[in-house]
Amino acid sequence: MDRALRLIDNPVDRVARVVEGLLVVAPRPLSVEELAEATGDGPDRVETALGLLAARYREGRSGIVLERVAGGYAFRAAREAAEACARLVDRPVRRGLSQAALETLAIVAYLGPVSRPEVARIRGVAADSAVAGLVDRGLIAEAGRAGEGGAVRYRTTALFERVFGLTSLAELPRLDDLGGDAQEIRARLEAVAERRGA
Amino acid sequence: MPGVVVRDLPLDLDAFEGPFDLLLTLVLKEELELAEVEIAEIVVTFVDSRGKCCAFPAGDVGRLASLASTECVDAGREPLDLDVCGEFLVLVAALLELKARELFGGEEIGLDDLDPDEAAEELAERLAAYRRFKAAAGWLEERLAAESDRYFRVGPAPLAPALARELPRQDATLLAAALRALGAEPPEPSLRHLVLTYPPVSLFLERFRALVRRRRRFEFDEEVRGLSRIEQAVAFLALLELRKAGEILLGQPAPLAPITVWTARSV
Numbered sequence: 001m002d003r004a005l006r007l008i009d010n011p012v013d014r015v016a017r018v019v020e021g022l023l024v025v026a027p028r029p030l031s032v033e034e035l036a037e038a039t040g041d042g043p044d045r046v047e048t049a050l051g052l053l054a055a056r057y058r059e060g061r062s063g064i065v066l067e068r069v070a071g072g073y074a075f076r077a078a079r080e081a082a083e084a085c086a087r088l089v090d091r092p093v094r095r096g097l098s099q100a101a102l103e104t105l106a107i108v109a110y111l112g113p114v115s116r117p118e119v120a121r122i123r124g125v126a127a128d129s130a131v132a133g134l135v136d137r138g139l140i141a142e143a144g145r146a147g148e149g150g151a152v153r154y155r156t157t158a159l160f161e162r163v164f165g166l167t168s169l170a171e172l173p174r175l176d177d178l179g180g181d182a183q184e185i186r187a188r189l190e191a192v193a194e195r196r197g198a
Numbered sequence: 199m200p201g202v203v204v205r206d207l208p209l210d211l212d213a214f215e216g217p218f219d220l221l222l223t224l225v226l227k228e229e230l231e232l233a234e235v236e237i238a239e240i241v242v243t244f245v246d247s248r249g250k251c252c253a254f255p256a257g258d259v260g261r262l263a264s265l266a267s268t269e270c271v272d273a274g275r276e277p278l279d280l281d282v283c284g285e286f287l288v289l290v291a292a293l294l295e296l297k298a299r300e301l302f303g304g305e306e307i308g309l310d311d312l313d314p315d316e317a318a319e320e321l322a323e324r325l326a327a328y329r330r331f332k333a334a335a336g337w338l339e340e341r342l343a344a345e346s347d348r349y350f351r352v353g354p355a356p357l358a359p360a361l362a363r364e365l366p367r368q369d370a371t372l373l374a375a376a377l378r379a380l381g382a383e384p385p386e387p388s389l390r391h392l393v394l395t396y397p398p399v400s401l402f403l404e405r406f407r408a409l410v411r412r413r414r415r416f417e418f419d420e421e422v423r424g425l426s427r428i429e430q431a432v433a434f435l436a437l438l439e440l441r442k443a444g445e446i447l448l449g450q451p452a453p454l455a456p457i458t459v460w461t462a463r464s465v
Contacts, residue, residue, distance in 0.1 A: 079347045
């Protein structure tokens with residue numbers, strides 16, 4: 001009995017238990033810094049503790065999974081439990097997002113903070129309702145104004161990163177790797193112009 | 199088309215009611231938001247007004263030209279005035295351009311300011327930028343579908359506000375002492391300087407009356423010597439009072455010289 005107690009009282013184990021408790025209570029992902037401040041331990045020890053917890057709370061071993069998301073750590077349900085969860089609770093984004101909403105979200109995620117006129121300029125149509133819908137869903141939020149009295153600007157929220165399972169915005173694919181390049185489009189434009197001219 | 203010229207065309211729109219040229223003036227003065235004006239309504243109004251003299255399906259602007267031809271003459275109606283129609287087209291086209299520019303406000307470079315080559319370049323740039331975001335949107339869509347079986351708590355439970363700073367240990371008795379000092383009754387302020395203490399004039403009246411009765415004559419300065427300044431002043435007032443009543447006579451050889459007092463009664 002005595003021997004078992006001594007084992008449990010390993011300092012890292014103690015930090016791991018406290019961090020575990022903090023993560024259960026937290027309504028959003030907690031960063032290592034926040035955890036270190038709450039536990040009163042150094043970031044190194046907290047990270048070691050998180051390593052222990054990640055090994056214990058992982059897919060296939062536990063119904064609770066520790067994940068690194070939105071710049072911090074959080075518990076979520078194991079994928080195994082997803083179907084059952086779906087019967088009982090709603091996800092923040094229930095139905096899929098419309099094409100307009102997805103495009104607007106992409107622009108805000110890459111260019112944020114960005115204003116509605118800037119989004120409209122890229123998409124070629126007004127973005128008001130798409131922006132309002134994304135704000136309602138909590139995926140984007142106001143982030144100040146462009147200069148004194150300028151247009152309101154928006155950026156994506158931590159919830160966005162969480163819903164999309166991103167550790168941070170840096171995890172988005174590089175914009176340059178997406179879509180066609182200007183050269184190719186130009187060639188196509190010219191081809192169309194020539195056909196017209198003929 | 200007799201009478202109505204394009205400029206006088208009466209309009210009845212949601213955003214504006216009045217003649218066409220007033221609408222133009224207001225728009226140019228920027229007193230009317232062009233974005234709120236339905237230009238299609240203006241066209242319908244114009245076409246309707248033409249229709250009165252020359253029947254053709256309202257809204258069918260494409261047929262304007264043919265209506266100017268012999269068709270109408272054959273039907274016994276007045277032919278369409280091409281000048282009026284032309285003027286209208288020019289004005290409406292200008293309005294449309296203004297409106298389009300306004301709707302795409304904040305555009306630094308208009309495409310038509312560039313030569314065709316640059317314009318094609320600019321257009322390709324913009325299309326490429328849009329395509330990239332469209333692809334990014336596609337990526338997000340796939341990601342959302344792939345992550346749809348991740349369930350997590352999005353609690354509204356707010357985190358406890360962080361303590362701003364730790365205060366050093368405080369001594370409660372110091373606080374109590376400070377409070378006690380604040381609670382103590384302040385000392386009554388002194389009003390001594392506000393109260394002038396001097397004898398009434400009547401006292402000196404009695405005294406001087408008695409003096410002249412007894413001695414018939416006395417020196418004022420001698421009688422008031424040793425009194426305070428304010429008492430001397432009161433005594434002097436009594437003197438003036440007696441003089442006014444005619445009870446005494448006063449003598450003073452020179453200004454500021456000693457005053458002599460006599461009784462006025464001749465005995």
